[in-house]
Amino acid sequence: MIKDMLKLFITNRKALLGVIILSIFIFIAVFAPLIAPYHPKQSSDQEGKFQLRAAPSSKHLLGTSHAGYDIFSRLIYGTRLSLMVGIVTGVITTFIALTLGLLGGYYGGVIDDIISFINNIFLVIPSLPLIIVIASYITIRGVWPIIFVLSFTGWAWGTRVIRSQVLTVREREFVKVAEVLGEKPLVIVFREILPNIISLVMATFFTSTIAAVIGEATLEFIGLGNISAVTWGTMLYWAQNNAALLYNAWWWFLPPGLFIGLLGTSFALMNFAIDEISNPKIRKR
Amino acid sequence: MSDKLLEVQNLIAGYQTKMGRVLAVNDVSFELKKGELIGIAGESGCGKSTLAYSIMNLLEDNGAIFSGEINFSGDNLVDFSAKEIKQFRWQKMSMVFQSAMNALNPVMKISEQLIDALKAHQKGISEKEARKRAEEMLELVDIQKDRLDAYPHQLSGGMKQRVMIAMAMILNPDLVIMDEPTTALDVVVQRNIIEKIEDLRSEFNFSIIFITHDLSLLVEISDKLAIMYAGKILEIGPAAKIYSNPLHPYTKGLMNSFPPLTGEIEEMSGIEGKPPDLLNPPAGCPFYPRCEKRMEICKTEMPEFKELENEHQVKCYLYQGSDNLE
Numbered sequence: 176m177i178k179d180m181l182k183l184f185i186t187n188r189k190a191l192l193g194v195i196i197l198s199i200f201i202f203i204a205v206f207a208p209l210i211a212p213y214h215p216k217q218s219s220d221q222e223g224k225f226q227l228r229a230a231p232s233s234k235h236l237l238g239t240s241h242a243g244y245d246i247f248s249r250l251i252y253g254t255r256l257s258l259m260v261g262i263v264t265g266v267i268t269t270f271i272a273l274t275l276g277l278l279g280g281y282y283g284g285v286i287d288d289i290i291s292f293i294n295n296i297f298l299v300i301p302s303l304p305l306i307i308v309i310a311s312y313i314t315i316r317g318v319w320p321i322i323f324v325l326s327f328t329g330w331a332w333g334t335r336v337i338r339s340q341v342l343t344v345r346e347r348e349f350v351k352v353a354e355v356l357g358e359k360p361l362v363i364v365f366r367e368i369l370p371n372i373i374s375l376v377m378a379t380f381f382t383s384t385i386a387a388v389i390g391e392a393t394l395e396f397i398g399l400g401n402i403s404a405v406t407w408g409t410m411l412y413w414a415q416n417n418a419a420l421l422y423n424a425w426w427w428f429l430p431p432g433l434f435i436g437l438l439g440t441s442f443a444l445m446n447f448a449i450d451e452i453s454n455p456k457i458r459k460r
Numbered sequence: 461m462s463d464k465l466l467e468v469q470n471l472i473a474g475y476q477t478k479m480g481r482v483l484a485v486n487d488v489s490f491e492l493k494k495g496e497l498i499g500i501a502g503e504s505g506c507g508k509s510t511l512a513y514s515i516m517n518l519l520e521d522n523g524a525i526f527s528g529e530i531n532f533s534g535d536n537l538v539d540f541s542a543k544e545i546k547q548f549r550w551q552k553m554s555m556v557f558q559s560a561m562n563a564l565n566p567v568m569k570i571s572e573q574l575i576d577a578l579k580a581h582q583k584g585i586s587e588k589e590a591r592k593r594a595e596e597m598l599e600l601v602d603i604q605k606d607r608l609d610a611y612p613h614q615l616s617g618g619m620k621q622r623v624m625i626a627m628a629m630i631l632n633p634d635l636v637i638m639d640e641p642t643t644a645l646d647v648v649v650q651r652n653i654i655e656k657i658e659d660l661r662s663e664f665n666f667s668i669i670f671i672t673h674d675l676s677l678l679v680e681i682s683d684k685l686a687i688m689y690a691g692k693i694l695e696i697g698p699a700a701k702i703y704s705n706p707l708h709p710y711t712k713g714l715m716n717s718f719p720p721l722t723g724e725i726e727e728m729s730g731i732e733g734k735p736p737d738l739l740n741p742p743a744g745c746p747f748y749p750r751c752e753k754r755m756e757i758c759k760t761e762m763p764e765f766k767e768l769e770n771e772h773q774v775k776c777y778l779y780q781g782s783d784n785l786e
Contacts, residue, residue, distance in 0.1 A: 353565075
């Protein structure tokens with residue numbers, strides 16, 4: 176199964192490109208200390224203090240910030256937290272959406288009513304203001320509150336979509352057959368239904384991960400994150416705060432934005448392969 | 461021990477709706493011997509599937525058995541708890557569903573699905589044994605072993621239906637209920653499947669309840685035939701008898717609605733009108749409004765079964781005359 180999946184991502188060109196981009200990001204995140212020329216919070220070396228707001232040069236590939244930090248190093252180190260927040264939030268959101276979607280969709284009745292009720296509330300509330308409100312009430316500054324806030328507000332769409340799909344799969348004849356066969360409900364849910372919706376689950380994971388990366392950047396950009404953390408979002412925050420746009424310091428605000436965009440692209444590209452994962456019929460042999 | 465396997469007695473089952481009870485199966489009784497094939501024929505909505513689902517105890521949420529008995533080799537299935545019935549089902553009696561296309565999970569290999577069926581009831585069975593059994597079953601239905609790891613979409617419609625038959629038989633049940641197993645298939649494939657079913661039945665001696673609206677098919681394969689209409693069995697008896705000598709006007713109508721294979725093709729006729737509303741079943745014979753030979757008494761009263769000869773029974777006042785006059 177896993178081997179098949181890997182093969183799918185590799186044989187599908189679009190997905191392969193997505194996998195390559197993501198692998199590069201993961202590589203950057205893992206080997207950040209080796210790639211980055213300086214520590215992200217280093218503002219001087221043996222030759223003395225770094226120049227403030229320097230333009231790109233051979234010494235500072237993407238120049239320096241207002242505090243004299245090397246922007247390229249911050250971009251590299253920022254990949255770590257941004258990617259981590261994105262993926263962890265994606266996993267949590269998908270897990271919640273999958274659990275609630277499967278429960279509500281398969282069992283129906285009161286369980287479904289309760290889940291759907293809460294789900295509807297979360298769908299109706301505009302999520303960005305909700306994120307901002309919750310984030311501004313949390314006093315702990317760090318990465319985990321952000322993950323919490325993003326997961327808390329991000330599960331609703333996935334739950335709704337997965338639930339609907341479970342509802343249709345549940346009515347399919349093979350589920351009935353499994354019931355008649357005497358399979359236990361959990362076996363039916365995980366063995367009969369889940370494989371049929373796995374592409375949807377993956378899609379949920381990809382979309383919620385990229386939503387989390389953007390959400391994190393948004394929160395940090397407006398100053399609700401931990402501004403001392405090094406992420407793409409805080410880079411944008413500092414760039415904005417120090418009027419990078421005004422003095423045309425594109426090397427400051429463009430790279431983090433570009434990285435966010437690239438990461439999103441990679442997930443979107445991988446999305447092209449996932450239909451084939453769950454559908455043996457359209458798998459190329 | 462008698463060779464009686466299944467005995468359904470005065471079964472009343474149906475659906476509870478907001479408008480009232482729909483009695484889809486109304487006072488149905490029949491017997492099935494070991495190794496016998498009973499065909500249940502009737503038009504759409506006459507309750508034949510509800511009857512099958514009642515026996516399997518598989519009625520939807522709003523469906524229920526209101527009264528009657530289903531005796532399966534001595535046990536009354538109506539009294540079984542949900543847990544007991546779960547153990548019982550598939551082990552003792554299984555079912556082949558109408559649409560094999562949808563009855564197999566598209567993302568699972570045939571082998572996994574067959575093995576799952578086995579494992580759901582035989583806890584201790586090893587992977588190897590289960591696989592071997594699955595292979596045997598596939599060979600029984602003429603599918604080569606190497607198709608075991610195929611996905612459903614790689615099989616033809618007929619093969620899928622045969623896989624379903626293999627799945628139904630994997631636990632060696634005494635009774636297999638077949639709910640229109642060949643309806644979705646073309647006639648050639650249909651012929652294959654029917655022959656396969658016949659072979660298996662003579663080899664393993666299990667009983668079959670075969671449900672279809674295809675009367676010509678039923679006449680050919682059944683030992684016993686029951687004609688259902690509006691929730692009631694109107695005529696029941698040996699298939700050959702019913703074919704050669706249909707008694708009930710409804711059976712006659714049905715027999716007239718398909719051409720004979722041999723002999724002169726006479727004018728065919730359908731049956732005028734449509735079945736009664738099962739929400740408000742008529743007091744008398746349900747066929748009364750459409751019957752060509754109706755009598756006054758049919759409007760208000762339903763006749764009991766009258767055995768004519770050799771287990772050929774019919775519910776119709778046309779044949780009760782002699783008793784009534786006395």
